[in-house]
Each structure stands twice: as structure tokens, then as C-alpha cells.
Amino acid sequence: MTQRALGVALAAFAALATTSAAHAADACAVDLGRGWPPATENYGTAVEQLFFGGAKPVLSLTRLPARSVESGVQLFAGEGEGDWRLRFTEADERVEVWSGGKRELRVGQQPDVVEVPMPAALARRVVTDWQRALSTQVPADRAAQFHEGEVLLFVVGESATGEPLRVSGLQPACGPTAELMEQLGLLIEATDDSDEKRFKRWRKLEESLDELESQLEQTLAGATG
DSSP: OOHHHHHHHHHHHTOOHHHHHHTTTSOOOOOEEESOOTTOHHHHHHHHHHHHTTOOOSEEEEEEOSSSOOEEEEEEOOSTTSOEEEEEEEOSSOSEEEETTEEEEOOSSOOEEEEEEEOHHHHHHHHHHHHHHHHHHSOTTOBOOOOSSOEEEEEESOOTTSSOEEEEESOOOSSHHHHHHHHHHHHHHHTTSOHHHHHHHHHHHHHHHHHHHHHHHHHHHHHHO
């Protein structure tokens, strides 16, 4: 993936602190829900299958933008205690296009893929913390809603039913789930780092996970208090 392409992806996916700050004064309302938003499943499934390439990630976040190309991050488990695989994927051309009033899903393409190793313990922690954040901050009875613009698709771990936890909706800009967006930026940046710089990125990710866990504890304490 070119530096320019990665820069565009980071701008869309990882430059999120400004957005969060802009909403800081507002009441925290996270527009995420369980499952697929209406009229999105066929499109989203096509993009996920294209990005996953027949493998099954333990964690994925897929971005379905209104007009530009789709992109996403995936975590694949390693063998035994070996490193996991962190992957950033971007469509070569937009998957969903409209022509003559008909929708076309262009899945016969080769997406751009960048993959790097990630320490297993840290990867497992990301999965555990993301699953905890999404399951506690997005109630099980809150269904995902339809949105005209950009939609994010989170899929992580397994739920009590044995199926992966799927949460969809708008980019969170406040509360514990907003911390996931900072971590997403670090994951994307790690795919373009040298080994030395990637080590520093992992340390920042650990710090962000510490902050997420602290926020979750405070949120849960407030809910039970």
C-alpha cells in the first residue's frame, strides 16, 4: 500500500481525537446497535468476505463509507502462543456502486493488504477489551439503525450464543467506545511501521487499553451506584 493511500486511510479512520473533542461538551449518545443495520447486510457481507479472503478473524472493524473505497482492520489468531496477524485492508475500487439505478457489488477485485505480526498477549487483550466495551456499552436489546452516511461494522470474539458479537453504527465520539477509535488508529499505524517503531506503537496501545479499562470500570460503577 502506498504512503498516500495509508495517509488517506488514517485520515478517515484514525484522526478521531478532533471529532471526539468536538463532541465533548455534548451529552454522550453512542449510535451503535447490535446486528446489521437495515438494508446493509448484503453490502457489508460482500465487503467482509472480500477483506477476510476465506479466513476468519477474531476481531474486525470494517468501514463502509458513503462514497470512497471501503477499508478495514482484522486480527487473526496465530498458532499456539505464536504471534497473531494484524491486517489493514482497503478495496482497490469501491465495492458498492450504482449504475442505471441498479446496485453492483464489485467483489471480483484484489484489495490492498498490509499484514504485520502482533504479540499474542496484546492481541488477546485487544479482543477481550473490545468485546467487553461493546457488550457493556451497547445493550443487547438495542438494534442497529439504518444510516445514510458512513457506517462502522464491529465483529469481535464470541457472545453467549456462540456467535461473534456484531455491533454496527456511527463512529463513537464519546464514552469508552471512543477509546476504541484511538486504538484503531494505533493499529493502522502499526501496519506501516518498522519493527522498532511498531514496538513503541504497542506500548501506546497498552496505555490506551489501560485507559479504556479505567473508563469501563468508572462507567459500570456509576451504573451500579
